[in-house]
Amino acid sequence: MKILISADMEGIAGIVAEDQVDSRSGKDYNWARKIMTEEVNYAIEGAFAGGAKKVVVNDSHGGMRNIVPDLLHPDATLITGSLKELSMVQGLSNDVDGVFLVGYHGRRGTRASIMDHSYSGRVLRRLKINGVELGETGVNALVAGEFDAPVLLVTGDDSVCREAEDLFEKVYTVEVKKGLSRYSAECIHPKKAGEMIKKEAEKAVKDISTFKPFRLESPYRLELELISSSMADGAQLVPEVSRLGPTTLAYTHQDLITVFKVFRAMLTLGGSSA
Ligand SMILES: [Zn+2]
Secondary structure, eight states, X not given: OEEEXXXXXXXXXXXXXXXXXXXXXXXXXXXXXXXXXXHHHHHHHHHHHXXXXXXXXXXXXXXXXXXXXGGSOTTSEEEOSSOXXXXXXXXOOTTOOEEEEEEEOOOTTOTTOTTOOSSOTTTEEEEEETTEEOOHHHHHHHHHHHTTOOEEEEEEEHHHHHHHHHHOSSOEEEEEEEEEETTEEEEOOHHHHXXXXXXXXXXXXXXXXXXXXXXXXXXEEEEEEESSHHHHHHHTTSTXXXXXSSSEEEEEESOHHHHHHHHHHHHHHHHHTO
16 A cells, blocks of 8 residues: 655644745744654654555655655655656655645635645635635645545644545544644644654554545636736736636636646746746
């Protein structure tokens, strides 16, 4: 059995601020990447305890080089760096049986969610597929669904746990902190949070046969609201994308991975036209 762990940073226990998650200017960044790596290790231990034979960790935050390779559990492999075709869920393939989303946060527009955003905080205000508002949790679960892999476990702040429970028929969640505002939270001690994650990860893997991959119906209509009209001007350069309004765009295709790639191309072009 093979488990893919997508590891983000904003939802790690103890982390609440930009200067902890920004590799360029963050004075607490080196501390934060260490506790991120340690938290991921608990998830890896849980996966193996539950019966996984192979665990792949995909670093999913920012430049995607946050996890400290020599501090990571030696029996897992690490996908590090960017650009990656499947971004936050690189490593998905037909032999992946289940996915963990560790260190996640609420989608953009969620109140008291630690550094809430969806893929690009600078560019994206709102994202819908087939009318369903999604954040990173939902989009990444849809991509995993294309590989028949259900999301088994979501860890992060309370907002992302509720978001996952609302979207998925069944999912294990571990709330490592309660958001008080965008940049403050009451946090469980990283060691305690890790133990909880290990326990739930083990249970989720043992229970894997009862999960269903997350899917919406094809064709997929993607609707994006970007922050500014100049960003939308850039995103509109992607062929077949239609402009709905000054900052809103839409794209429809029957293949979900194509929609995902177009989505990311729109964010890239939008970001470069800011
Ligand atoms: Zn994120």
